[in-house]
Amino acid sequence: MEPRYNFFIVDDDRIFIKLISNFLEPIAGNISHTVSSTKALEKISENKPDCVILDMMMPELDGLEVLERLRAQKELADLKVIIISGKAYEFDRKRALDFGADGYITKPVDHAHFINKVKSIMADKVLIGFWGIRGTLPVPGDQTVHFGGNTSCISLEFPRGSFFIFDAGTGIKLLADRLVARKDAPTEMKIFISHPHWDHINALPFFIPLYIQGNDIEICGPSHGDITMREMISGQMDGIHFPINTKEFSARVQFRELKEEQIDIDGITVQTMLLNHPGHCLGYRVTYRERSICYITDNELFPEDNPYYNEFYVEQLTEFISAADVLVTDSTYTAEEYRDKIGWGHSAIDQVVRLADRAKVKGLFLFHHDPSQADKDIAAKLTAANDLLKKLGSKTRCIAPREKQIFSI
DSSP states (O other), rough: OOOEEEEEEEEEEEHHHHHHHHGGGGGEEEEEEOHHHHHHHHHHHHOOOOOEESSSSSSSSOHHHHHHHTTTOOGGGOOOOEEEEEEHHHHHHHHHHHHTOOOOEEEEOOOOHHHHHHHHHHTTTTTEEEEEESSSOOOOOOOTTOOOOOOOOOEEOOOTSSSSEEEEHHHHHHHOOOOOOOTTOOSEEEOOSSSHHHHOOOOHGGGGGGGSTTOOOEEEEEESSSOHHHHHHEEEEESSSSSSSSSGOOSSEEEEEEEEEEEEETTEEEEEEEEESSSSSSSEEEHHHHEEEEEEEEEOOOTTTTOOOOOHHHHHHHTTTTOEEEEEEEEEEHHHHHOOOSSSOOOOHHHHHHHHTTTTOOOEEEEOOOOTTTHHHHHHHHHHHHHHHHHHHHOOOOEEEOOOEEEEE
């Protein structure tokens, strides 16, 4: 049965209150309302609803003033507040989030979009989508139908509207198609590149939102000292390698170099760590309200009997991913395959499983599969991983995600 919530609507437009009440009815236990923003504070404190739908522009106190006062009341700490406004400016959305809003919806309100947004905010789930799970190069064909043949790309969608993309392999084309088809597609996105090897950036020119005016996209990735992210991305679109260059982007596109650091975006913390791979490669840990998702690819875990084994690095990585809800990580080879691929910058499944168990990761998601592996080989890796986890007595759950598969966390 779908959960029901108690709502309180604050808007000086009685017709709009009636409209929103009708929209909310299927998921509402109780709906209260007022047209007075000053009276709203007292009534909300008395009723203690699950969610307040709050108009931005009102006489007496505006929505941000009401929001600020609500957030100052400790007894309302769990209250969800959704700002609703006719102002479609990014400045106003960001300001509402800075004041503590859980979401921002613009008028006029589309019924389906409104209900889906409210449900998402109330559930407070992060959606992780897999659009490309392969490494090195795409492998289309009848042997890769189940898991898919596209290269690295995942997305994270947050209840407050933030949208993160990790890597731009050929899977980003699938993601672009999905976003273009959505009526409520995000207009502001962050693309985090792990490193600039071809299988992680070569489909970026096919990401349609880059060519849509009004979109705001920031492309972030590891600093290489003598070359910037802008130069790396522009280099593969210089007219020789690709017929369209970055000057054709209609969106507002910015570039940002990252090192080992921590940044905060709309209440989401992003931490980075340099990984064991040729060149500068970053792993990411994203934390939102005590939930963490780690994206660790490409990365080589040398076995302990290898002269290149670095105990200090393994300890650092273990701490970096410790207790993560989700670890999406390089699991390119079987243990047998890895013997002939040592030093190639990728990991064997048994080493990945032991790392996840040692770090007490809740969910291990197998990623960056070798192009020579068919669906049956990935399924065999998953079986081997689960067998080893059982042998270790581990509580870690292991999954081999498929293209277009979306999980909620």
